[in-house]
Amino acid sequence: MSQVIPPMADEKYGTPAQIMALPQERLIAILREPGASVYAKAKACQRLAVVGDKRAVPALAALLADPQLSHYARFGLEPNPDPSADDALRTALGKVKGKLLAGVVNSIAQRKDIRALEALAKLRQDEDREVALAADAAMARIRPPQ
Amino acid sequence: MKDKPVSRRRILKTAVQAGALAAAPQIIPGSALGLNGAVPPSGRVTLGGLGIGSRGTSVLRSFLSESDVQFLAICDVRNERRETIKTLADQQYGNHDCAMYSDQEELWARKDIDAVLIATGDRWHALLSITTARSGKDVYCEKPCSMTIAESRALADTFQRLGRIYQAGTQRRNGPNFVRAFELVRSGKLGKLQTLHAEAGPGERWAPLTTHDWLPAEPEPAKQVCDWDRWLGPSPWRPYNSQYVQGRWRGYFDFHGGGILEWGSHTADLCQWAGDVDGTAPVEYEPEGMGGITPYSIRCRYANGLRLVLRDKGFLGLGSCHIRWEGDAGWVETADSGKIEVSANLRGERIEVSPEEARRATANHVRDFINCVKSRKQPRSNALAAGQAHIACHAVYIAFQLGRKLTFDPATDTFVGSDEANRMRSRAMREPWRI
Numbered sequence: 001m002s003q004v005i006p007p008m009a010d011e012k013y014g015t016p017a018q019i020m021a022l023p024q025e026r027l028i029a030i031l032r033e034p035g036a037s038v039y040a041k042a043k044a045c046q047r048l049a050v051v052g053d054k055r056a057v058p059a060l061a062a063l064l065a066d067p068q069l070s071h072y073a074r075f076g077l078e079p080n081p082d083p084s085a086d087d088a089l090r091t092a093l094g095k096v097k098g099k100l101l102a103g104v105v106n107s108i109a110q111r112k113d114i115r116a117l118e119a120l121a122k123l124r125q126d127e128d129r130e131v132a133l134a135a136d137a138a139m140a141r142i143r144p145p146q
Numbered sequence: 147m148k149d150k151p152v153s154r155r156r157i158l159k160t161a162v163q164a165g166a167l168a169a170a171p172q173i174i175p176g177s178a179l180g181l182n183g184a185v186p187p188s189g190r191v192t193l194g195g196l197g198i199g200s201r202g203t204s205v206l207r208s209f210l211s212e213s214d215v216q217f218l219a220i221c222d223v224r225n226e227r228r229e230t231i232k233t234l235a236d237q238q239y240g241n242h243d244c245a246m247y248s249d250q251e252e253l254w255a256r257k258d259i260d261a262v263l264i265a266t267g268d269r270w271h272a273l274l275s276i277t278t279a280r281s282g283k284d285v286y287c288e289k290p291c292s293m294t295i296a297e298s299r300a301l302a303d304t305f306q307r308l309g310r311i312y313q314a315g316t317q318r319r320n321g322p323n324f325v326r327a328f329e330l331v332r333s334g335k336l337g338k339l340q341t342l343h344a345e346a347g348p349g350e351r352w353a354p355l356t357t358h359d360w361l362p363a364e365p366e367p368a369k370q371v372c373d374w375d376r377w378l379g380p381s382p383w384r385p386y387n388s389q390y391v392q393g394r395w396r397g398y399f400d401f402h403g404g405g406i407l408e409w410g411s412h413t414a415d416l417c418q419w420a421g422d423v424d425g426t427a428p429v430e431y432e433p434e435g436m437g438g439i440t441p442y443s444i445r446c447r448y449a450n451g452l453r454l455v456l457r458d459k460g461f462l463g464l465g466s467c468h469i470r471w472e473g474d475a476g477w478v479e480t481a482d483s484g485k486i487e488v489s490a491n492l493r494g495e496r497i498e499v500s501p502e503e504a505r506r507a508t509a510n511h512v513r514d515f516i517n518c519v520k521s522r523k524q525p526r527s528n529a530l531a532a533g534q535a536h537i538a539c540h541a542v543y544i545a546f547q548l549g550r551k552l553t554f555d556p557a558t559d560t561f562v563g564s565d566e567a568n569r570m571r572s573r574a575m576r577e578p579w580r581i
Binding site for chain 2: 005006007008015016017020039042043046049050051068070071072074075077078079080081099100102103106107109110130134137
């Protein structure tokens with residue numbers, strides 16, 4: 001019989017189930033709290049993917065350059081129906097590099113943000129091959145060949 | 147010791163390069179000529195493997211037992227597994243030729259490989275299937291085949307667009323007892339089909355809901371022992387814990403679709419097949435029994451009025467993976483024991499399938515795939531059928547997560563009137579992965 005290992009819990013915010021039961025305002029506050037753990041912030045992002053609205057976008061956008069939380073921020077932003085999520089991702093194109101930039105490009109592609117096409121065209125020439133390939137794929141997805 | 151097998155692609159390439167072969171006499175192995183019952187290279191399907199664990203090894207054994215298949219390479223993030231699969235293949239062929247890779251790009255670059263067996267964890271299935279197809283290879287992939295509705299649609303669309311062959315590891319479509327039940331439906335002897343019942347995850351272990359928990363962090367092993375970053379792949383980052391890589395990744399939202407996807411990918415899939423609704427999904431989903439506590443059920447309805455019920459209780463005890471199909475003139479029920487029960491008026495139609503015969507499902511399914519790789523026809527669990535069945539299962543899973551009735555438009559893969567449900571149709575992939 002394998003040993004059952006108890007899952008992690010955040011000292012301040014408790015289990016993922018407890019964190020994810022919080023209302024949007026509290027989830028945003030976790031993202032803004034400098035001392036909150038990666039664990040708590042990750043779970044807040046995942047819940048905001050389902051319940052976050054325009055108010056969640058700035059707090060999620062602020063994490064796009066964080067190596068540990070950038071993907072979680074995109075996890076929260078990508079399905080957000082508010083157009084400010086597009087603005088946030090587009091703005092991040094000029095702020096992040098390498099893998100994180102490729103991730104932001106991929107999220108822009110998922111959202112089919114036509115206003116990003118010009119910036120993506122430039123990124124096709126990026127010296128980072130991963131970024132250039134992501135930009136290529138994003139352009140094809142947003143504006144597929146006729 | 148057997149003659150060293152020569153791949154179909156390699157011998158054809160060599161023949162071309164040699165310009166109708168040199169005139170000097172040559173000693174050619176019997177296996178290369180198709181002598182002594184051996185299949186010549188031109189008739190062999192060459193295979194690679196991605197992420198082969200316990201279930202994958204079982205499927206791989208079925209491939210290895212086929213004389214017209216040659217397994218050439220294994221790619222896995224775990225060194226231990228690479229070595230195990232290489233040993234298995236090399237023993238089968240009596241050589242040392244099975245190549246080992248930890249990066250799938252190296253496997254895709256092998257132009258001499260026709261098809262790939264994918265048996266990683268679920269988080270990788272759709273992404274690897276699609277990228278493998280783009281590399282020009284056919285795919286046999288274990289189930290569940292996707293993590294989301296969006297991945298399921300991308301899977302179906304990609305294989306259709308590229309003309310590659312895809313077989314989902316839903317082997318019961320080639321299980322003799324399930325085929326017999328299917329034939330009864332299609333014969334019309336059940337009358338007009340009314341309700342399709344699918345067993346979905348019996349017991350608490352297979353509850354419909356998953357958890358967002360993380361296990362405590364452990365020191366990461368060296369990359370060559372286990373590449374944790376690559377193991378996670380497109381899933382959200384979390385700290386390493388050896389439990390995950392030892393196979394205990396099920397039940398976590400980031401890696402798994404719970405009992406619904408684990409078992410519904412078989413049983414709901416069979417129901418879609420029997421109901422002749424492989425090209426669509428139900429339009430209504432009404433869950434009963436919530437909070438991950440069993441027993442539970444969910445009632446679904448197709449646009450044509452046909453009903454699909456996924457439930458974890460109330461079957462006849464014929465083994466795992468029950469299906470029960472009810473028409474207005476009779477019913478049939480079967481499961482993994484191979485036993486088939488029918489309504490009293492159909493007793494003469496009941497044909498027993500022995501447990502041994504029932505266990506041939508995977509071997510039959512593998513054979514179906516190999517035949518289709520050669521003929522370019524569609525196998526039973528092709529990408530469209532599997533994609534649609536998975537869309538249905540994901541819609542069920544989302545209805546359970548939200549705990550309310552949902553309406554779905556299969557033509558657009560959108561939920562009607564539920565913003566939350568629509569936001570759960572896809573998940574951002576971790577960088578740099580994308581479909």
